[in-house]
Amino acid sequence: MNGDPVATAWYNSVSASLPRGEAFFIDTMKNFRDDLPPALEAEVRNFVRQEINHTREHIAFNRMIGEHGYDVESIDRGIIDMLALADGRPREVNLAVSIALEHFAASISHELLADPRYLAGAEHEAAELWRWHATEEIEHKGLVHDIWLHATRDWSAWNRWKTLSLVSLLITRKYFGNRVRDALGLMAQDGITGLRAKWRLYRFLWASPGMMRRLLPHWSKILLPGFRPWSFDNGHLIREYRGHAEAAPVTT
Ligand SMILES: [Fe+2]
Numbered sequence: 001m002n003g004d005p006v007a008t009a010w011y012n013s014v015s016a017s018l019p020r021g022e023a024f025f026i027d028t029m030k031n032f033r034d035d036l037p038p039a040l041e042a043e044v045r046n047f048v049r050q051e052i053n054h055t056r057e058h059i060a061f062n063r064m065i066g067e068h069g070y071d072v073e074s075i076d077r078g079i080i081d082m083l084a085l086a087d088g089r090p091r092e093v094n095l096a097v098s099i100a101l102e103h104f105a106a107s108i109s110h111e112l113l114a115d116p117r118y119l120a121g122a123e124h125e126a127a128e129l130w131r132w133h134a135t136e137e138i139e140h141k142g143l144v145h146d147i148w149l150h151a152t153r154d155w156s157a158w159n160r161w162k163t164l165s166l167v168s169l170l171i172t173r174k175y176f177g178n179r180v181r182d183a184l185g186l187m188a189q190d191g192i193t194g195l196r197a198k199w200r201l202y203r204f205l206w207a208s209p210g211m212m213r214r215l216l217p218h219w220s221k222i223l224l225p226g227f228r229p230w231s232f233d234n235g236h237l238i239r240e241y242r243g244h245a246e247a248a249p250v251t252t
């Protein structure tokens with residue numbers, strides 16, 4: 001990332017968290033697959049295919065981070081611990097956890113595609129990985145929530161709102177907190193430590209380019225009663241990316 005250790009650590013911290021997270025989404029969806037109308041079932045198949053592809057590419061990306069001398073295994077273990085919080089709870093809780101994390105992913109994805117400054121100057125292939133992944137995250141951003149509406153169709157609106165809001169707040173706080181902790185851990189491996197490290201990461205996330213500050217108004221919509229991922233229609237970003245990807249020369 002432009003030789004910037006802070007930006008590099010942030011994206012590496014996110015990437016290292018993805019394979020476990022995506023495996024969790026896939027397992028959660030499979031748990032509900034037998035109980036769905038055919039249209040949703042077809043969308044689940046597409047979702048699973050997309051997440052498997054993301055996982056494959058991020059495992060390769062994470063291996064590359066390791067080959068550059070960074071330890072990312074503890075990040076992977078941290079995600080296992082975080083997701084274990086849902087163990088033994090009703091399967092709808094896993095669905096709510098997935099909605100929350102997919103919504104956070106879709107919010108980051110929107111930022112990455114809507115503002116080219118985030119990835120400007122990044123190594124080309126790495127930037128393309130993030131843009132491709134971001135596009136597919138936006139593409140399937142409504143699906144887990146559609147399944148939630150179907151699975152909780154007998155719940156009261158209050159119960160649905162309360163569960164989703166609470167889980168979203170708790171899990172997003174935990175996930176974001178762990179991303180910060182792990183980015184600081186990666187920066188420490190570069191010799192950037194202490195208050196200086198915290199200040200630099202804080203500035204990167206909240207001030208300049210300030211992805212978290214920019215996505216907060218959009219992310220917080222998950223806390224509103226009647227939240228729907230596609231109430232915020234950013235489908236144009238998918239069309240723009242596909243147009244650009246198809247026009248790009250094929251390189252091998
Ligand atoms: Fe994904």
Ligand SMILES: [Fe+2]
Nearest residue numbers: 051102105137
């Ligand atoms: Fe996803």
